[in-house]
Amino acid sequence: MIRREANFRRGLWRNRYIYLMVAPVLVYLALIKYMPLWFIRISFYDYRLLRGFSGSNWVGLEHYKRLFSNPDWLHYIGNTLTLNIWALLILAPAPLVFALLLNELRGKHFKKTVQTISYLPHFISSVVVVSLINSFVSPSTGILAALSKALGKIPVNYLSIPEFFVPINVISGFWQSVGWDAVIYIAALSSIDAALYEAARIDGAGRWRQILHVTLPGLLPTFMILLIMRVGGMLNVNFEKIYLLQNNLNLSASEMLPTFVYKSGMVNLNYSFATAAGLVNSILSVILVYISNRASKRFTEASLF
Secondary structure, eight states: OHHHHHHHHHHHHHTHHHHHHHHHHHHHIIIIIIGGGGGGGGGGEEOOTTTTTTTSEEOTTHHHHHHHTOTTHHHHHHHHHHHHHHHHHHHTHHHHHHHHHHHHOOOHHHHHHHHHHHHGGGGSOHHHHHHHHHHHHOTTTSHHHHHHHHTTOOOOOGGGSGGGHHHHHHHHHHHHHHHHHHHHHHHHHHTSOHHHHHHHHHTTOOHHHHIIIIIHHHHHHHHHHHHHHHHHTTTOOOHHHHHHHOOTTTHHHHOOHHHHHHIIIIISOOHHHHHHHHHHHHHHHHHHHHHHHHHHHHHTSOOOO
16 A cells, blocks of 8 residues: 555656646636536525525525426527537538548648638637628628629628528538538548558549548548537537627527526526526536437447447
8 A cells, every 4th residue: 555655656746747737727627617516506596696595595496497487498499409400410511521622632732721721710709700790791881782782682681680590600600610620530531541541442442432431431430429529519509609690680590598598697697597597408418418429329339438
């Protein structure tokens, strides 16, 4: 026992710089991710910020009953799922296709230039992206307005029409994320054994058959892991972008679970109800992760756990 403790101390001292590098991350996780879990119990109180838990009344499941009886709650879930299902169908395979196309480019410098340009939008803040969207679809000065006028049509304020809210978000999300997400697949491509391609060429396989029988099977585990993570996040959205694109005219399509939770807690100061809604949202997300992970493990043998 004493020898084991001595070995532990020596290993701790020998790797002290590594532990020092990890320490800020552990502090961040403890303060930002785990410590707030203690305050989930707010959802069982009629919580008053200045009174604390001791001065607030215990109400049990009252806020959860109120949430489930809210007729708009299922509508918010429907809006969230509608946006994320379309995003899943388009944005999940798009980076894979883009990575395959990049992999087929032979010009090294051109390939790097295209890749660099494609992932730069990822670093643009949501505020700037929303400003660009507003400028693009503006019925008075936007590019689409100018095009409509050139065609002899009346310009339309697309952000005021609920039916266009999801397409605008998916298209802008494609521009923002496809290049950055493709980096993961490009890294996965480099890990595929070159001997497999050589064996395929010896067997007479062309480029298409090499992609079909070597590249895609090699990328399948990566694709499934990313897909599981996307499915797990289907009840969440890019909050800043959604919130900034909201207006009174498109609210029927743009009000979603994260914005509903934010407005309940931060705007209406109903912290207990907002905590209950956020907790239900998290539980549903965990269920989605579990179901998608089980399905992936059964059909493709790739899973998170």
